[in-house]
Amino acid sequence: MRKMLIAGNWKMHMTAGETEQFFREFMASLRQPPFREALGRSRLEVALFPPFTSLYVAAFALEEAPRGFSLGAQTVHWETHGAFTGEISPAMVEESGCRYCLVGHSERRHLFGETDEMTNLKVRALLATSLRPVLCVGETLAERERGETFTVVRRQLLKGLESVPAHRLGQDVVVAYEPVWAIGTGKTASDDDAQEVCHFLRSVVGDQLGAEGAESLRVLYGGSVKAENSAGLMARPDIDGALVGGASLKSDSFLAILRESLSALA
Numbered sequence: 039m040r041k042m043l044i045a046g047n048w049k050m051h052m053t054a055g056e057t058e059q060f061f062r063e064f065m066a067s068l069r070q071p072p073f074r075e076a077l078g079r080s081r082l083e084v085a086l087f088p089p090f091t092s093l094y095v096a097a098f099a100l101e102e103a104p105r106g107f108s109l110g111a112q113t114v115h116w117e118t119h120g121a122f123t124g125e126i127s128p129a130m131v132e133e134s135g136c137r138y139c140l141v142g143h144s145e146r147r148h149l150f151g152e153t154d155e156m157t158n159l160k161v162r163a164l165l166a167t168s169l170r171p172v173l174c175v176g177e178t179l180a181e182r183e184r185g186e187t188f189t190v191v192r193r194q195l196l197k198g199l200e201s202v203p204a205h206r207l208g209q210d211v212v213v214a215y216e217p218v219w220a221i222g223t224g225k226t227a228s229d230d231d232a233q234e235v236c237h238f239l240r241s242v243v244g245d246q247l248g249a250e251g252a253e254s255l256r257v258l259y260g261g262s263v264k265a266e267n268s269a270g271l272m273a274r275p276d277i278d279g280a281l282v283g284g285a286s287l288k289s290d291s292f293l294a295i296l297r298e299s300l301s302a303l304a
């Protein structure tokens with residue numbers, strides 16, 4: 039059975055000092071009910087993706103966390119080292135205490151020109167380490183209106199996973215469906231629409247890489263997820279968790295999503 043993953047992407051928010059403050063509140067709440075009893079024993083996994091400059095502070099704070107809590111980075115370079123000013127290598131991310139790394143987030147694609155080819159290089163570089171890529175795919179509003187949603191996400195998924203062996207999928211790769219028009223806009227995809235695309239992504243993986251990889255692959259939904267809409271999304275059969283942006287920045291709103299997710303699993 040697939041584990042649910044709730045991932046919080048902080049984007050370019052939170053200084054190291056603010057990160058420390060977040061974790062003071064967050065860890066104190068995790069020691070209270072319902073979290074104290076449920077976390078660590080449930081099928082819920084939680085990952086936070088702070089900026090690089092906050093990773094050490096976050097890793098230190100998470101030493102006290104229950105089983106199933108981990109860290110991720112928001113991007114990475116595919117080379118192991120070299121003259122790439124401003125970039126961070128997979129080994130650097132790994133040594134900062136991360137288990138996951140986002141790849142192909144729409145902000146990287148649309149604001150920083152990252153292509154499917156670059157995304158694939160990153161996925162493969164991460165898989166050469168102990169890091170697990172979270173490959174993000176999603177259509178823009180214009181693409182959705184032109185009826186291109188399935189063509190776009192299929193291309194992003196298959197290009198992103200090119201040359202990844204099927205046996206690495208279930209354990210080591212997570213896919214996140216994030217319709218660009220739903221990110222930071224307050225407009226969430228309906229439960230049905232999100233389920234339809236997540237199901238489609240799983241079936242594409244099944245066709246290309248086999249049923250076993252598809253069945254164990256975790257597919258998340260992202261785009262204006264908050265406590266109020268999370269339970270409905272999490273209850274759908276092909277949605278295995280959420281990639282949360284804005285609502286992960288405050289301990290209270292992120293905990294509220296975790297509370298909903300725990301009840302969805304109960």
Ligand SMILES: O=C[C@H](O)COP(=O)(O)O
Binds near residue numbers: 047224281
């Ligand atoms: O990575 C997270 C997504 O971009 C969603 O962001 P949001 O929850 O603020 O819409």
